[in-house]
Amino acid sequence: MSSRRKKGFQIDGFVLTEHRNYNQSLNYDELASRYNAIVLRGIEVETDIGHVLVYGAGPAFFETFDLSDISLPYEDVFRVAWDSGGIAVGAHAGRPRIGALEHVDERNVALSGVSILETLNGGSNDFENARAHELASNKNIREVGGSDSHFVSTLGACLTRFQGEVSNISELVGILRSSSSQFIPLKLEETLPGADIPESRPSSEQLIPHTSGQGELGGEELEYDRSVVGKEIFGGKLEVTSDAITKYCDAIDETNPIYVDSDFAKTGPYAGIIAPPGILQTAQVESPPDPNVKFGTTQFMAGSHQEYLLPIRPGDTLDAYVKVKEVYEKTGRSGRMVFIVRQTRWANQFGENVALLETSMVIRQIQ
Amino acid sequence: MTDTATNAQRYFEEVEIGEEYIQTQVPSRENVLEFLSTWSDPGDEIRGRFTDQAGANKDGLQKPIVPGNMSASMITRLVTDWAGPLGRIVSLDISFRRPVQHDDQLKCLALVTERGDDLAEAGGPAIVSIDVSFENERSEKPVQGTAQVELPRRDAE
Numbered sequence A: 001m002s003s004r005r006k007k008g009f010q011i012d013g014f015v016l017t018e019h020r021n022y023n024q025s026l027n028y029d030e031l032a033s034r035y036n037a038i039v040l041r042g043i044e045v046e047t048d049i050g051h052v053l054v055y056g057a058g059p060a061f062f063e064t065f066d067l068s069d070i071s072l073p074y075e076d077v078f079r080v081a082w083d084s085g086g087i088a089v090g091a092h093a094g095r096p097r098i099g100a101l102e103h104v105d106e107r108n109v110a111l112s113g114v115s116i117l118e119t120l121n122g123g124s125n126d127f128e129n130a131r132a133h134e135l136a137s138n139k140n141i142r143e144v145g146g147s148d149s150h151f152v153s154t155l156g157a158c159l160t161r162f163q164g165e166v167s168n169i170s171e172l173v174g175i176l177r178s179s180s181s182q183f184i185p186l187k188l189e190e191t192l193p194g195a196d197i198p199e200s201r202p203s204s205e206q207l208i209p210h211t212s213g214q215g216e217l218g219g220e221e222l223e224y225d226r227s228v229v230g231k232e233i234f235g236g237k238l239e240v241t242s243d244a245i246t247k248y249c250d251a252i253d254e255t256n257p258i259y260v261d262s263d264f265a266k267t268g269p270y271a272g273i274i275a276p277p278g279i280l281q282t283a284q285v286e287s288p289p290d291p292n293v294k295f296g297t298t299q300f301m302a303g304s305h306q307e308y309l310l311p312i313r314p315g316d317t318l319d320a321y322v323k324v325k326e327v328y329e330k331t332g333r334s335g336r337m338v339f340i341v342r343q344t345r346w347a348n349q350f351g352e353n354v355a356l357l358e359t360s361m362v363i364r365q366i367q
Numbered sequence B: 001m002t003d004t005a006t007n008a009q010r011y012f013e014e015v016e017i018g019e020e021y022i023q024t025q026v027p028s029r030e031n032v033l034e035f036l037s038t039w040s041d042p043g044d045e046i047r048g049r050f051t052d053q054a055g056a057n058k059d060g061l062q063k064p065i066v067p068g069n070m071s072a073s074m075i076t077r078l079v080t081d082w083a084g085p086l087g088r089i090v091s092l093d094i095s096f097r098r099p100v101q102h103d104d105q106l107k108c109l110a111l112v113t114e115r116g117d118d119l120a121e122a123g124g125p126a127i128v129s130i131d132v133s134f135e136n137e138r139s140e141k142p143v144q145g146t147a148q149v150e151l152p153r154r155d156a157e
Helices: A003-005 A030-033 A057-066 A074-083 A103-105 A127-141 A169-177 A243-253 A262-266 A279-282 B031-038 B045-051 B053-059 B068-083 B117-122
Strands: A013-019 A040-048 A050-053 A089-090 A117-119 A142-146 A158-162 A182-186 A231-238 A298-308 A318-330 A337-349 A353-364 B020-025 B089-097 B106-115 B127-135 B143-150
Touching: A003 A142, A003 B106, A013 A050, A030 A040, A040 A074, A040 A169, A050 A074, A057 A074, A057 A262, A074 B020, A089 A169, A103 A127, A117 A127, A117 A182, A127 A142, A142 A182, A243 A279, A243 B031, A279 A298, A279 A353, A279 B068, A298 A337, A298 B068, B020 B068, B031 B045, B031 B068, B045 B053, B068 B089, B068 B127, B068 B143
Parallel strands: A013 A040, A089 A117, A117 A142
Antiparallel strands: A040 A050, A050 A089, A142 A158, A158 A182, A231 A318, A298 A353, A298 B089, A318 A337, A337 A353, B020 B106, B089 B143, B106 B127, B127 B143
């Protein structure tokens, strides 16, 4: 927020909406104070019409629903949120599967009880946002914007301007519930002083369709071999050679002299060239025991967590120890997704851990 | 593949929250093939979606895509380019939110989000947190992440 404000953008606050998790014990006061910001708490739940943001719901909401359920009945979610004093908002409405639009188009979902949709979403592209806006306009549903920020740097990419005071969750809910209140979705650049706020944005017909509408929602309990989770096995050796480092550096246009210039590197802290950390991402190791997930037709890399503990030098011999750390599921643009997190622990010839790499693979069903 | 990499050294004391480092990367099919050659054989079945249109279509993709571990390597390079030769990645978290397609014009951003002054003043390592991301010409951010980087200090020179 500091960097956004330095550039003249106006962001007063944000709502943290963890997926399927509402932890009331977390206190955001220090965060709010440090950045002079309003920091509120909500939740993003998963329903049979995609993801839904819920603000200010009372205890009855959390007693009614199993928040880990990835296919909650949307009408109940919107109704119970309202009846318990809160408000539900259809998140990233233009996104395949996890937004409301395709459920309306393909299954004639009526959007009963839905009074607000997020039609300007920082994680959606322009086409997806355009068709979300068209859905809201056609159904006479009010619209908000949100950054959908999973990282600090995307905070405020899209946001909502409210007319009236919003300093706590009650005031936010009050404005969103009131039929006479005024609010509009904005893009970050539209918060600059004097910026034009367009009366209309490009329609979906004017934009290049770009979504990845694949797959279908599934509902059955996930079947896999739970006994292999957490079992670490030896996955093989990696001989780190100067040639391998050079080949890797060539492949990614690496120019950092600590990796490519031996004369420079001799004067540095390692007294010679070291391997770029990314080189471990290309090492081939044995797979850990297969959890044998009974789902999906294809898999992609979804995420990576890496910790680098010690430098890796030419001549090092590294041992890989691999395991399946975790298997879990959630819904995404392409419907149901199953994640397998595999971990590789790299140890050098002295028995010292040099790196820890976790790769999260997502399995999807392609029709 | 990359327009610029200055390799300038960055020092902890000079880093400011909100500071941005931007480079452009355009991974071509040739770049992908060269990267694949570091870890897979030309006959590997896994290569399909990374190298040709038919393989991509089979997996429901519009175009051939850049392998996830190549995107991860490009991100690690962005971070080490930002940090300079004496900087060190402590940890890196990357989220692949959409496919990176061949020839995507990627604006690669490293943005400083936090500077660990308290830890550094207490004699600990000088750690800076940065957000990293790729943004393509369709205004999508297919790869996003965060990194913790240890930087050298001026006063240690």
